[in-house]
Amino acid sequence: MxxxxxxxxxxxxxxxxxxxxxxxxxxxxxxxxxxxxxxxxxxxxxxxxxxxxxxxxxxxxxxxxxxxxxxPVIHACDYATGAVQGSTRNRDIEARWGAxxxxxxxxxxxxxxxxxxxxxxxxxxxxxxxxxxxxxxxxxxxxxxxxxxxxxxxxxxxxxxxxxxxxxxxxxxxxxGFNGQVAYRALIPQSLIPERVRELQMGMYAGPGRYMLFYALRGGSIMNLIGCGRATTWEAEGWSIPASNEEFEAAYADFAPHLVELIRAIPSGELFKWGLRDxxxxxxxxxxxxxxxxxxxxxxxxxxxxxxxxxxxxxxxxxxxxxxxxxxxxxxxxxxxxxxxxxxxxxxxxxxxxxxxxxxxxxxxxxxxxxxxxxxxxxxxx
Ligand SMILES: Cc1cc2nc3c(=O)[nH]c(=O)nc-3n(C[C@H](O)[C@H](O)[C@H](O)COP(=O)(O)OP(=O)(O)OC[C@H]3O[C@@H](n4cnc5c(N)ncnc54)[C@H](O)[C@@H]3O)c2cc1C
The missing domain is CATH 3.50.50.60 (FAD/NAD(P)-binding domain)
Incomplete structure (x- = not known):
């Protein structure tokens, strides 16, 4: 053509x-x-x-x-205790799906x-x-x-x-339209990451009305952290609305101690939030x-x-x-x-x-x- x-x-x-x-x-x-x-x-x-x-x-x-x-391993963990409940090896994913x-x-x-x-x-x-x-x-x-x-x-x-x-x-x-979910995101340098988070490299925590997920980026030099949960309030459009560690921690205070520690480790100016659209x-x-x-x-x-x-x-x-x-x-x-x-x-x-x-x-x-x-x-x- x-x-x-x-x-x-x-x-x-x-x-x-x-x-x-x-x-x-x-x-x-x-x-x-x-x-x-x-x-x-x-x-x-x-x-x-x-x-x-x-x-x-x-x-x-x-x-x-x-x-x-x-x-190497993707972990599913209990949101409150942090105990690992299930693990998927990336090697097994590669063997089954080719990548x-x-x-x-x-x-x-x-x-x-x-x-x-x-x-x-x-x-x-x-x-x-x-x-x-x-x-x-x-x-x-x-x-x-x-x-x-x-x-x-x-x-x-x-x-x-x-x-x-x-x-x-x-x-x-x-x-x-806003779908009733507000997400937080941050990138945290390796030097500030709690030991337990560094060991796991990737963890998913499903909790009541909210979940948290972290995974290593760029060969482990930074950790990507996401928290996403139901909310009644509308957040303005855009992915980069500044948020405070205190409000993030308050919303996820019942999550495992190493996750709360991770939230506290977010450098100033590195935490953002947005309202999900659907x-x-x-x-x-x-x-x-x-x-x-x-x-x-x-x-x-x-x-x-x-x-x-x-x-x-x-x-x-x-x-x-x-x-x-x-x-x-x-x-x-x-x-x-x-x-x-x-x-x-x-x-x-x-x-x-x-x-x-x-x-x-x-x-x-x-x-x-x-x-x-x-x-x-x-x-x-x-
Ligand atoms: C919390 C979160 C986590 C996610 N995690 C994953 C994941 O792990 N894996 C995954 O596959 N996906 C994930 N996604 C989804 C993924 O980010 C999006 O689906 C993806 O970015 C869509 O790409 P896109 O090019 O269609 O749109 P976009 O990335 O939104 O790009 C659209 C572009 O169009 C431009 N634009 C907008 N309006 C106009 C206009 N009027 N004129 C000209 N340009 C315009 C914008 O500036 C932008 O550059 C996640 C999303 C969220 C919110």
Whole structure:
């Protein structure tokens, strides 16, 4: 298929993965990002075998693994005593699903994708471009930015996250809403980490109405800490609202002593909170020459740790769908057929898993137990 250019709105993990997948199949892409620079916040991500299949195909898996952690054992612990209740060896995950689970700094994943996109085309990325609306007809689709600039293309991919403006424009009528959960996050240098936390390297603690999770990043030099729980109050939009150690500790005071110690160890200015957003599944991901991708297509709660993994899968499958098609319409239909049911399922299962992670009496069914790691985006039919 001969195309002039594919426009991608949003330079997050999904948008960059899509850009790279398309470039590697010979397509020209332009990525437009609202922020003044292409960068990610300081936080961790768990990247499972299904997403590593996408990263391998994109040619960046080794580079990412070099910058990440690969903890030997993932522990599930009693929230109050801290006693280890279950352990999963990463070696067993690798043997069963072909790749170990990585603990990744978001900035490192973003960087390896960005570097690869720019190496293919130094002019592919455009910062400071906030999507406002679009116009499309039989000959193409034009993105219009808030400052009046425009970008014409043959297809437009909305990869602008869980409050997607592209989605609101193309599929109006339903906005992202606060889902009653507030999360805290922090990165803590190794020198400040309590001994027990350092020994475990990765631990998950499901407690009443809240859970805590920590895991080592960058080969253990920093610890990523997340606490997420039900709340009645609304938190302003954004991932980086400053929070105090005292309020975090007060909300999780009944958790194991080494977790409380970990909260106290968070350096000043390094603790942030945000209110989780959720949206209902979309009945269609495609409208004419426009398709949704990543959180814009399937915004999900973090309880299965699969949002970025699915964004990477989406990106690769989109590239493969374009390579297999004779027209934009055919490519986008192939993409939607290949991806929508999986995206919707994981979105709904993530909500369900949230109940288990915040109630010690409900059995957990993490991503592996739900069969999600078996999916290979490099070979799935498009
Ligand atoms: C607490 C927490 C923990 C998580 N842990 C994991 C995990 O362990 N594993 C995992 O796989 N996933 C995890 N996720 C989910 C993951 O972070 C997201 O699913 C992923 O970042 C989605 O990528 P995206 O590219 O679709 O969206 P985003 O990363 O949100 O990127 C969207 C981009 O679009 C830009 N943008 C927004 N509006 C506009 C506009 N109007 N015009 C132009 N650009 C715009 C934004 O600035 C941003 O750069 C977690 C999420 C949370 C909240």
């Amino acid at each position: 001969q195309l002039k250019r594919i426009t991608i709105i949003g330079g997050g993990i999904g948008g960059l993965a899509a850009a790279l997948a398309l470039q590697r199949r010979g397509f020209r892409v332009s990525v437009y990002e609202r922020a003044q620079a292409f960068r990610e916040i300081g936080a961790g991500l768990i990247i499972t075998a299904n997403a590593r299949g996408a990263l391998r195909d994109l040619g960046v898996d080794d580079a990412l693994a070099m910058r990440s952690s690969c903890v 170990a689970t990585l603990q990744v700094h978001r900035g490192d994943l973003h960087d390896v994708l960005k570097e690869a996109v720019v190496a293919n085309d130094p002019d592919a990325l455009h910062a400071g471009c906030e999507f406002a609306e679009l116009e499309q007809d039989e000959s193409g689709v034009t993105a219009i930015f808030t400052d009046g600039r425009t970008a014409p293309g043959d297809a437009l991919i909305g990869a602008d996250g869980n409050t997607s403006a592209v989605r609101s424009f193309v599929f109006p009528g339903e906005a992202a 949206r209902e599944p979309l009945a269609r991901w495609v409208d004419g020459r426009v398709a949704m991708l990543g959180d814009a297509a399937h915004p999900m709660t973090p309880f299965l740790g699969q949002g970025a993994c699915l964004a990477l899968e989406d990106g690769l499958v989109l590239g493969r769908a374009f390579a297999a098609s004779n027209s934009v319409e055919e490519a986008l239909q192939r993409y939607e057929v290949a991806r929508r049911i999986r995206g919707t399922n994981v979105q709904l299962w993530s909500r369900e898993e949230g109940l288990a992670l915040q109630d010690p009496n409900i059995p957990q069914r993490p991503a592996a137990a739900r069969g999600l790691l078996e999916y290979d985006p490099a070979t799935v039919t498009v």
